[in-house]
Amino acid sequence: MNDSFDFRTALDPSRSVVIEACAGSGKTWLLVSRILRLLLAGAKPGEILAITFTRKAAQEMQARLLEWLNVLALRPEDEVREFLRQRALDAHEIDAILPEARNLLERVLTAEPALTINTFHGWFLQLLQRAPLGEGSVGNFSLLDQTAALQEEAWQNFAEDLAAQADGDPAAAALQALFREYGLANTRTLLLGFVAKRAEWWAYTAGEADPVAYAVERVRIELDVDPEQDVLAELWLDTVLAGWLVEYASILGENSPTDQKLAMQLVDSLALENAHQRFEQIWAVCFTKTGTPRARNPSSTQAKRLGADKEMRLFEFHQQLCFALYEAHDRLAAQAAYRFNRDGLLCGAALLAAYQRLKEARQMLDFADVEWRVFQLLSRSEDAEYMQYKLDSRYKHILLDEFQDTNPLQWQVMQSWLSAYGAAGNRPSVFLVGDPKQSIYRFRRAEPRLFQIAAEDLARDFAVARLEQDxxxxxxxxxxxxxxxxxxxxxxxxxxxxxxxxxxxxxxxxxxxxxxxxNLASAGSEGGLVLRNPLLQPREEDExxxxxxxxxxxxxxxxxxxxxxxxxxxxxxxxxxxxxxxxxxxxxxxxxxxxxxxxxxxxxxYLSSRQGGLLDTLECSDLVALLEFLVTPFADLKLAQVLRSPIFGCSDGDLMLLATPTSPNLPLSPARSVPAESGSTAARSGEAGEEPLVSPLTRGEQGGLGLSWWQRLRQLDGEILSPSLQQARALLRSWQALADRLPVHDLLDRIYFEGNVLARYLAAVPEAMAGAVQANLRAFIELALNMDSGRYPSLARFINEVAALRRAPGQESPDEGLIGDGGxxxxxxxxxxxxxxxxxxxxxxxxxxxxxNDGGYRVLLNWPPQAPAPQYFALLSHKAELARAHERHVNEELEHARRENLNLLYVAMxxxxxxxxxxxxxxxxxxxxxxxxxxxxxxxxxxxxxxxxxxxxxxxxxxxxxxxxxxxxVPPTGRRETVRLDAARLYGIRVHALLEWLRPELPLEGQAESMRAKLALDEDSFAPLWRSALDVLEAPELRHFYDPAQYLAAYNELGYQGADGELRRLDRLVEFADSVWVLDYKTGASGGNPEDLAAPYLGQMREYRDAMGSVFPGKAIHCALIFPGPVLVEV
The missing domain is CATH 3.40.50.300 (P-loop containing nucleotide triphosphate hydrolases)
Structure with missing residues (x-):
């Protein structure tokens, strides 16, 4: 092992630290260890702010912290000491903080305010929710996770609005010019790309009365262009250039056959009336198709043909003409780029305004809105100092993870807060971790150069220690x-x-x-050209x-x-x-x-990460078909898909039975009226919903289309239906009746339960696919809950939204479900x-x-990492219109792209x-x-x-x-029934709750009012409950069960899994030095012989004793029932 990293400095709660850590070095371990050391040093949980890049990373940090806190609270002392030693604490320090470490779990879980582990966007939303009204406050606005559908709607509104404008409207004229010059697809790509860079646009034009005019003028200055200049007219009026062209053509005519053709092309071009056509043909004579000057090199053969003097003049003319033509070409490209930016910026700003109006009308904010509002709130609003003061008083320790993925606006927010401290002595500690080598999210505006800038700023203002973990x-x-x-x-x-x-x-x-x-299979490669009949034989193409x-x-x-x-x-x-x-x-x-x-x-x-692929999976397609059938029961194909799916597992024979027109000899159900389908007019109008049963032959004779499959399924006698079809008919009828009454999530929950959906799909797929299928089924029902917070009023509205998601770009469609360990x-x-x-x-x-490489029709942006705002914002069309002034910006982007390509390889390896x-x-x-x-x-x-x-x-x-x-x-299914609590059962639940919530080690009378508020009861209803709870807690014979000084540990509502897999709960478990007591409250039974009262519960208590015996080996297990009085009956 070669690890010389200074863990003691990195985890020192009194030091601010910046760490550049390589891949696989344990950055999450460092961050969570730092949080733990801060807590052990006495920091309040609410004073700690930990920011990371993704919600998954934040959840992982939260889970690991709680896991470690459990280790400190419950593991043996030797193990805890080793745990703390690994986090750079010596033996003396461990002795001092060990008691605090044991209580840390409780302190963190009960802290108000709680410890903050969040993403930038999650934390920004919290700030906006706490902002003063009128200064970035979000009010009742909701967060828009997926923007593609709303941007498409904004595009339609924008185009329709401009189409309705008068001919003299500047934006309408600009849009028509873009359509005419660049086409609909390229224009749409450009303007939606502009909207995607809205935060940068706002930062670039902040404070400007006319943002578009400001940006267009900056483009004109950058291009150094005169939009009104007639470049070609000036070029052709140059008599010197005209003389060069004539003499150049003459020399070319004496050279090689190729040059003689170029000479004829040059002579023809000089006679053209159209200035642009003349320029293009002369350009083709001097330049290649790639835009580079044609090669003109000396050679003995050429010198012999032309003579040394003419050969030298040929080179001189070629050089002079290429220079003159290139200069004119660059001015033309600059003018085209200027016109493109003038029209594109105007239309882009108009589309952005339409998009913002649409969000405003629907009370929605997207992530860019959140970032911009927080930036304004903390740096430019009247309440900036107030908000900074609130942050100062709340947070004393700041931890930033994956800092290489931070974008400039996020850093501006943090910098505006941190820079407000000045020379004050109450600065927070800062712990920043990242790795610029792993910055691979440039498409999400990540700026890896910010890591170095932030490290230098923090070293200057916060005296951070800079460490490297490699x-x-x-x-x-x-x-x-x-x-x-x-x-x-x-x-x-x-x-x-x-x-x-x-x-x-x-x-x-x-x-x-x-x-x-x-390896290509080429048609006719062996026998040469082979004639074929195109009507009978397809063309064989290389593959x-x-x-x-x-x-x-x-x-x-x-x-x-x-x-x-x-x-x-x-x-x-x-x-x-x-x-x-x-x-x-x-x-x-x-x-x-x-x-x-x-x-x-x-x-x-295999498990494949198809982006946005949830709705394309077979299992989710089955569920969508089921929901569509419930809305449109005449959709035979949807019903066929549902019946053949694992939900019902019907055979081909079952489907043939429904597909075959009903025969007069086929057994039917007794004559009756068939309830109208949920999509019928009668059902929607609130009528009885009965329609006469009509045979398909009669309906066909009347010109109808015959019975639908669903009508046939309901019509056929149950004796000829397979068990699968019988099951399907019963369940589909039940679900159809609920489709208009239950929210979509609740309907799906009922379908999953009654149809035993998860188990049936797991039985139908190979074991290797079981985890993915199960995760996708759960992700689909989660989608129903998360989609607009589950507020869709109808099943049809939900289906429409699912269809829109299926058409959305891959990055915005719901992803397939996450699998636990992947199988x-x-x-x-x-x-x-x-x-x-x-x-x-x-x-x-x-x-x-x-x-x-990045294509055309996009935003060309230059935002240096140390700058508070972009230094340049322009639009780029295509390579032919790339002006020389824009080349440096394009080359910078190419350099960043090359570095990110290597970063991707580093991450992969x-x-x-x-x-x-x-x-x-x-x-x-x-x-x-x-x-x-x-x-x-x-x-x-x-x-x-x-x-x-x-x-x-x-x-x-x-x-x-x-x-x-x-x-x-096909398993039997039941029906969930609403549980209605009678007064006695509700009384018992509330007494149980009081016994769980009350803290006997504290004065009980002082807790009465808070308990009443928690149960939301008036004093008359609360009084008997309170008396029953006090009878138990204050009874002398039961005191040792509730006095912390007399037992080792106690647990209320302790859950465990029984041998049959079912979840069990113990009302109270109390552990003493040599025994364990399991207490079960029975508030409904009173009077009579205690042994008779306890008889019905003997089996239950015996199971408790057996289960706890394996948990506490070596200790005597006692089980007791507590009846009103209180009466303790040990069983």
């Missing part, structure tokens, strides 16, 4: 060696320091698989199967390694590799289907999605492709614990990840093939798994 506690030496080799000498990867390895004896390897070669070959290689290698390669498990030690040990990483999802297809063919279970399945993730995760074996797929494998397809791309790794490993002489030794484990057995469970038979 020891990986995750990866094997082989992986870390490869990481060091790949990134150490990379010029575009500044700031990299050589990594060390904590697990020096962990076996590992790096492997580069052979690239999949291009690129490289990714299929790569996917097949992946599947074969995984199959070969599972059960044979050895994994060093931290919990169980050496074991054979399982599917769960593999993590497949991709840059994008383009070829995901190819990899999934080959894994399925090889019978390899025994290969995980396929994007590199972005894998951040924060790890696996024993990581395989980077499609690694021989170059990243795609550092996910691996033991083995990192790379594969790809052969191609012409240069500077790919595959080439970069191969070149650096080859130069270092490191192995690049799969090892045969350290990972072989042929004698380690793999457990066999049943892969094809059969479908469960």
């Amino acid at each position: 020891t990986s506690r995750r990866s094997a030496p082989a992986v870390i060696t490869a990481v060091n080799r790949v990134f150490a000498e990379q010029p575009d990867f500044s700031g990299f320091r050589e990594h060390a390895c904590h697990h020096e004896d962990l076996p590992g390897a790096i492997a580069l698989m052979p690239l999949a070669e291009k 690129d199967v490289r990714h299929e070959q790569e996917a097949e290689q992946v599947a074969e290698q995984i199959s070969a390694m599972v059960g044979k390669s050895q994994i060093m498990d931290e919990k169980t030690g050496p074991r054979p590799a399982e599917y769960r040990d593999f993590m497949l990483l991709v840059r994008g999802r383009t070829w995901l289907a190819s990899y999934e297809r080959k894994l399925r063919a090889a019978r390899i279970p 025994n399945a290969v995980r396929i993730l994007t590199v972005h999605g894998a951040k924060g995760l790890e696996a024993p074996i990581v395989w980077l797929l499609d690694a021989n492709t170059a990243p795609r 550092t996910r691996a614990r033991q083995m990192f494998i790379v594969s790809g397809c052969a191609g012409r791309a240069s500077e790919t990840w595959y080439q970069h790794i191969h070149r650096n490993l080859a130069e270092a002489g490191l192995p690049e093939e799969l090892p045969a030794g350290p990972f072989d484990a042929p004698d380690l057995p793999l457990p066999l798994v049943e892969e094809q469970p059969r479908l469960l038979p």
Whole structure:
């Protein structure tokens, strides 16, 4: 182990610290340990503010803190001392704080205000909710998580409004100009991209009376352009240039055949009337299609043809003409860029205004609104000092996690608060952790350069200690060696320091698989040209199967390694590799289907991270079809899908029975009226909802369409229906009756319970897919609850919203459900999605492709990390209109993109614990990840093939798994009934609650009023309850059960799982030195023989005694019933 990190300084509660920590170094451990040390040093929980990047990370920090607090409270002293020693406390310090450590869990759980662990956006919302009215206060506004649908609606409103405007409206004219020059798709991409950068736009134009005019003028100054200048007219009026062109054409006409053709083209262009056409043709003579000057090099043959003098003049004319034409081209590009920005900025601001009006009307805020409002609240509003004072008085300790993912506006918010301290002596402690090498969220406006800026600012104002943690506690030496080799000498990867390895004896390897070669099946390649009949024979086209070959290689290698390669498990030690040990990483999802297809063919279970793919899964499609059927019961296809789904498991024969028109010989139910379907007019109008039963033949003769499947299912006699169809008819009729009465979530809850949905789907899928299917089913019902907080008034409205989500971009559609441990399945993730995760074996797929550069029709932004606002905000169309003044901004973006591409590779490599494998397809791309790794490993002489030794484990057995469970038979289902509490039962519940809430160690009379308020009762109703509770707590014979001085521990409403899997609860358990008592309150029974009263509960108490006997071995277990009086009956 090589770990010289200064943990004592890092965890010192009195020090402010900035830590740059590499991947796998335990940043979460550091953060939570720091919080723990702050609490042990006496900090109040409410004084601590911990900010992280994602809600998942915040939940993980919260869970780990509570886990550690439980360790301090409940574990043996030796274990607690070792726990504290690991967190840089010496023996003397441990002795001093040990009593406080034991009570820390209670102090944190009961703290008011509580400890804050949140994301930036979550914390910002809290600030806005506490802001003075009128200054950024959110009032009754709700948070808009998904913006695509609302932006689409804003786009429609914006376009319709401008279409209705008079011809002289500037915005309407600008939009028409954009449509005419660039097309609808490009214009829409541009303007929606402008809306996506709304926070930067607000910061750039803050304080300006006319933001659009200000931004357009800044563009004009940057481009140094005169919009009214006639560039080509001035060019063609230049007599010197005209002379050059004529003489240049003459010399070209005497040169090679190629130049003679160019000379003829040049002469023809000089005769053109149209100035733009003339410029384009002359440009083509002097420049290549890529925009570079044609090469003109001296040669003996050329000198012989032209003579030395003419050859020299040819070069001079070519150079002068290229320079003049390039200057004119640049001025034309600048004018085009100016017009593009003038129209685009005007329309973008108008679309943004329409979007903001739409949110305002619906009382919604998105994340950009939240950030901007908080920034204004803390830096520019009249209440800024007041809010800063409130923050100063609340928070004394600030912890910032994953700081490399912070955007400039978030840092401006923090900086405006922290800079307000000035030279005051009550500054908070700051603990900042991050790693610029792992900044991969530029598309979310993350700015990794802020880490260095923030560290320097904090060093100046807060005297922070700067630490570097470069020891990986995750990866094997082989992986870390490869990481060091790949990134150490990379010029575009500044700031990299050589990594060390904590697990020096962990076996590992790096492997580069052979690239999949291009293998095309070309039509007619063997016999030459082959004539074909196009009406009978389709054209044979070349098919690129490289990714299929790569996917097949992946599947074969995984199959070969599972059960044979050895994994060093931290919990169980050496074991054979399982599917769960593999993590497949991709840059994008383009070829995901190819990899999934080959894994399925090889019978390899996998979990794929399809972004926004929840609604595309089969199980959720079944549920959507079910809900659509309940709204439109005449939809036969929806009913067929539901019946064939695992919910009912009907056979093809069942569906054929419904699909076949009813025969006169087919048994029908007794003559009766069929209730109108829930979608019918009668049902909606509130009538009785009865319609006469009509035979399909009669309806067909009348010109009708015949009975629907649902009508047939209700019509047929039950004796000819299979059990599955009988079950379906009963349940669907019940659910149809509830569809208009229950909220969607409650309806789905009823469907899940009565249809036994989870169990039936688990029985219908392979075991490897069970976890994913179960997670998706739960995610769907959660979607119904989360969608607009479950406020949709009708099932039809919910279905419409689901349809809109299905059409939404992938990043805004609901993702598939999260699976607990993933099951025994290969995980396929994007590199972005894998951040924060790890696996024993990581395989980077499609690694021989170059990243795609940012396209056109986007915002061109320059926001230096140290600047309070963007320094430049413009729009970029396409390469042909890229002005020279904009090239430097574009080149800066390309530099940032190159660095982020290397950051992605760093993140991918550092996910691996033991083995990192790379594969790809052969191609012409240069500077790919595959080439970069191969070149650096080859130069270092490191192995690049799969090892045969350290990972072989042929004698380690793999457990066999049943892969094809059969479908469960249709289970009987019940119906949830509303539980109505009678007075006696309600009385008992309330007495139980008082006995649970009251604290006997404190004066009881002083707790009466708070207990009454908690039960929300008047004094007359509360009095008998209070008396019953006091009778128990004050009884002398029961005092030892409630006096903390007389027992070791006591628990109210203690839950445990019985042998049958059911949850049980003990009213009170009291532990003494040599015994344990289980107390059960019986408030409803009184009078009579105590033994007779206790008789009905003997079995229950016997179960309690048996269960607690295994929990407290070596102690006598006593069980007792407490009847009113109080009367204690031990059983």
